Amino acid sequence: MTDLAGKRLPTRAAPLTIGLAIRDMKGITKRNLLRIIRTPQLLFMTLVQPTIILLLFRYVLGGAIHVPGVDYVNYVVPGIFLEAVLIGGMTTALALATDLQAGMIDRFRSLPMARSAFLAGRTIADLCRAVLALVFIICLGLLVGFRFHNSFGSCLAGVALIIGFGYAFTWVYAAIGLAVKDPQTAQMTSILPMFILFFASSALVPVKTMPGWLQPFADNQPASVTINSVRALFEGGPVYHDLWQAVLWCIAIFVVFLVISLNLYRRATA
C-alpha cells in the first residue's frame, strides 16, 4: 500500500475521447440516479403537485369549464402531463445549486473528466425521473377518465414530444441552478417560468377566453404550441402547424440553454 501516492512522471494527458466522455457521463448519471432514489420524499413531492392540479381541474373546477367540441377531461389532461414533467425539472435547479454550494462541483471540475459530462449526466438522470413521473400521471389520467383516441403511433409521438419538451426545459433549470447558486433561491426562481408558461397557456382553458392583450403571448409561447400538438396527437385532428413550431421551440430552448449552462459550469464558483 505504500504506493498509494507513488510518483508519476509528468506527461501530457491523453486526449479525451468520445468513449471516455460517455463513460464519465454514465458515472455521473448513476450518481444522480442514486441520489434521486435515496431522496424518495423529493420524488414524492414532485408527483403530489401534478396530482393535486389534475384532481382540482378534473373534479373541482372542471365542471364549470366548457370547451366546445371536446370533453374537458380530454382537453385538460394532456396539459397536466406536460406540467408533471416541468415541475419535476425544478429539482434540476435545486440539485445543481446544492452541488455548487456543497463543493461537489469544485471536486468534479478539478478531476480530469470531460466537463460536459457533468451536466449531461445531471440532465439524463432527471430525464429518467421525468419519464417515471409521466408514466405515473398518465396512469392517473386514465383512472379519472382521460382516453387516447388516436392511433398508437400518434399517441406515442405525443408522449415523445412531452418528454422532448421536458428535456429541453431541464437545461433552462440547469442554467437557473448554476446562476443563482443557492438551493432555496434556485427552487423559488424556477417556479416562475413554470407558472407563467403553464397558466398563461392553452393548458387549462382555451386562449380565446383570455383578455386580448394576453392572447398573442398565450397563443405562441412554447408550452401552448406543445400542448396543442400533443392534444391533436392524442385526439386526432390537424397537427402540423403546431407540431413544427413545438419542435423548433424545443430545439431552440435546448441549444440556447445548453450553451449558457456549459458556460456557467466552466466558470462556476460557489
Next chain:
Amino acid sequence: MDAAIEVEHLSKRFGATLALDDVSLEVDSGRVLALLGPNGAGKTTLVRVLTTLLQPDSGRARVAGFDIGKDDKTIRTMIGLAGQYATVDELLTGRENLELVGLLYHLDKREYERRAQEALERMTLIGAGDKPVKTYSGGMRRRLDLAASLIGRPPILFLDEPTTGLDPRTRNDLWALIEELVAEGTTVLLTTQYMEEAEHLANRIVVMDGGHVVAEGTADELKDHLGGNVLEVRVADRNDLEKAVALIASLVSAVPRLDLDLNQISAPIKGGAKVLIAAGRALDDGGIDVEDLGIRRPSLDDVFLSLTGHTTASGGDGTPSASGPAHD
C-alpha cells in the same frame, strides 16, 4: 531539486477586492508548503487558481511543469484536491464516492474498485465504507475527502484547511496521514489558519494577508525575523492592566500585545534577563500584583502579529487592508 509548483506575479480581483495581489512562490518537488493566513487572505483563491478552478487576471503559474490556463487538462491528472470546499457526496456511501472519483480519473473498473478498497483500509473507514456519508462524523468525512483526492495517485496534493473545525485528536490523526503521504514523495500545498499546523507539517511557510505574501521561510526563519524573545506578564488584578502596559511599553521598542481573557501582556524584546529584571522592578515599584513573569521564544502567532498587525485568530475581521467581502 525541481519545482512542482511555480507561481509568478499572480493577481486576481473580485469586484473591489484584490484577492491575490502579485503573489509569487515556489514549492519544491516532494516538499510541503503551508499558506498561512486568516480568512480573506487569499489562500483559497490561490488554491483555486492552481487547481484550474479559477482563471487568474494576470501572472503565471506552473503545476508539475505545465502552464495553468494552457495545459489544464494535463494538470488535472496530476493533482488531488481536498479540504473545506472540495467535498464528498452525502447520499452516496464512502465506497461509491471513491469509485466515482476513480472512474472520473479514467481508471478501469477493476483498478478503481481495488484502489477504493485500499483507500478505505488506509483511512480506517473500512467498517463504514458501505454506509452513506451523511452518517459519518466530521473526522471520517475529512478522511474520506482526503482518500478521494488520493484515488488518482496524484504527485501533487492541495489541502485547503484540511483540519479546520476538527477536534484535536482527529486533527492529529489527519496530520499523521498527511505526514505518511509526504514520506512517500507527494508534494503538498496546504492552507491553514493555525500556526501549529503550519509548524508541524510544513517545510516552508508562506504568510499571506489581504492577498499579499507578507513573509516566507521556515518556521525558525520566521521566528528569527522577530530577532529575540517575548516578555510575558500576567497580572492578578485586571484594574492594574492599563498601568502595567504603560510600564512595559516604556521598556520595550514594540507595542505590547494584550490578552484581556488572561490578564496577560506580551511584547517582543531584544535582550534577555536584563529586560526581565527591569520589568520586574518597574512593576513592583508601581505596586502591581504580578502573578507570572517570564521570557519565552516567540511563537508563529507573535511573528504573524508583528508582520500583519493582527493575530491569526481574528478571522475575517482581521483584514483591515481588504475592502469588500472576503472571497476566501
